[in-house]
Amino acid sequence: xxxxxxxxxxxxxxxxxxxxxxxxxxxxxxxxxxxxxxxxxxxxxxxxxxxxxxxxxxxxxxxxxxxxxxxxxxxxxxxxxxxxxxxxxxxxxxxxxxxxxxxxxxxxxxxxxxxxxxxxxxxxxxxxxxxxxxxxxxxxxxxxxxxxxxxxxxxxxxxxxxxxxxxxxxxxxxxxxxxxxxxxxxxxxxxxxxxxxxxxxxxxxxxxxxxxxxxxxxxxxxxxxxxxxxxxxxxxxxxxxxxxxxxxxxxxxxxxxxxxxxxxxxxxxxxxxxxxxxxxxxxxxxxxxxxxxxxxxxxxxxxxxxxxxxxxxxxxxxxxxxxxxxxxxx
Numbered sequence: 001x002x003x004x005x006x007x008x009x010x011x012x013x014x015x016x017x018x019x020x021x022x023x024x025x026x027x028x029x030x031x032x033x034x035x036x037x038x039x040x041x042x043x044x045x046x047x048x049x050x051x052x053x054x055x056x057x058x059x060x061x062x063x064x065x066x067x068x069x070x071x072x073x074x075x076x077x078x079x080x081x082x083x084x085x086x087x088x089x090x091x092x093x094x095x096x097x098x099x100x101x102x103x104x105x106x107x108x109x110x111x112x113x114x115x116x117x118x119x120x121x122x123x124x125x126x127x128x129x130x131x132x133x134x135x136x137x138x139x140x141x142x143x144x145x146x147x148x149x150x151x152x153x154x155x156x157x158x159x160x161x162x163x164x165x166x167x168x169x170x171x172x173x174x175x176x177x178x179x180x181x182x183x184x185x186x187x188x189x190x191x192x193x194x195x196x197x198x199x200x201x202x203x204x205x206x207x208x209x210x211x212x213x214x215x216x217x218x219x220x221x222x223x224x225x226x227x228x229x230x231x232x233x234x235x236x237x238x239x240x241x242x243x244x245x246x247x248x249x250x251x252x253x254x255x256x257x258x259x260x261x262x263x264x265x266x267x268x269x270x271x272x273x274x275x276x277x278x279x280x281x282x283x284x285x286x287x288x289x290x291x292x293x294x295x296x297x298x299x300x301x302x303x304x305x306x307x308x309x310x311x312x313x314x315x316x317x318x319x320x321x322x323x324x325x326x327x328x329x330x
Contacts, residue, residue, distance in 0.1 A: 002035050004184070005146035007042040007082070007137070010059035011050055014066045015207035016279065017192035017200035020248055023070050025186065029150065030077045038078040038144050039067070040311070041304075044089075045082065045136065048129040061300055065293035066211060069286040074303045082140065084308025087315040092132075092139035094322060095165045098172065099135055103164075107134050108157050138162035143315045145179040150186065159183040169322075177325040178318075192248065195223050197241050208279070211287045218276040222269070231267030242271045250278045 030037035166178035194206030208220045237243045237259045
């Protein structure tokens with residue numbers, strides 16, 4: 001039975017790119033045979049940048065409600081909040097004591113912050129949470145004996161350093177205290193275009209909200225950048241941002257029909273309307289369930305607490321193994 005672990009950082013409201021790029025693939029992975037899926041909301045990781053309590057609480061619940069609304073079954077998947085498993089932070093300290101500063105200086109996230117800093121002191125604005133982020137991420141992974149960690153290529157380094165930390169600890173104490181994880185890289189990971197054609201990203205402010213009300217969803221779609229081709233003029237469907245998005249969500253027969261309309265001449269407003277309609281057909285039912293969960297805090301919190309209890313049951317066993325190995329047992 002393969003153990004697969006994924007973390008979701010609650011730093012912004014989900015958009016349609018998150019659905020195809022992360023949510024749907026993760027749920028499909030959880031339904032594979034001979035697989036134990038463990039998905040956690042990385043609320044303490046979010047604390048490196050989100051410094052408003054009400055905002056972090058809302059974003060955490062928003063992530064939980066979104067994933068459940070789109071089909072994640074908490075009864076079949078270990079779904080929990082990072083903050084509900086305090087053992088994570090004890091293991092993180094153990095790993096810190098076996099991690100050199102040189103390693104941390106080479107971490108991509110830290111270097112990216114340095115490169116983007118406009119301050120004379122390049123470390124200005126970089127808190128220790130950002131600097132030690134990979135150590136906490138390693139603890140997230142290693143505490144649950146994860147075999148596979150699905151990541152994009154930009155996150156590969158985090159899995160590699162978790163593996164290095166586990167090897168160092170195992171070598172030092174001459175026993176297998178921690179299981180070595182492997183990265184699962186999806187070479188086919190989709191890059192979802194945003195309103196302006198660049199990768200859909202909150203940092204570019206070019207997203208289409210995933211579970212916004214129907215009118216708000218349609219309003220966002222209408223902001224997609226187009227050219228000044230007259231409505232009656234034939235258009236190339238293979239050079240259309242609207243069509244690029246439409247193909248990701250529509251059925252093959254719907255795509256074929258819209259292609260014909262492009263070639264015959266279609267106004268950009270009508271094309272955007274077709275995209276809004278197909279998006280609405282995908283998200284209408286999940287949005288109903290999402291709204292239900294967000295309105296019923298007790299139900300959502302109960303699901304997360306149950307997941308946290310199950311997660312701690314496993315985490316305490318792994319931490320006990322580590323404690324015994326390093327000589328801190330009780």
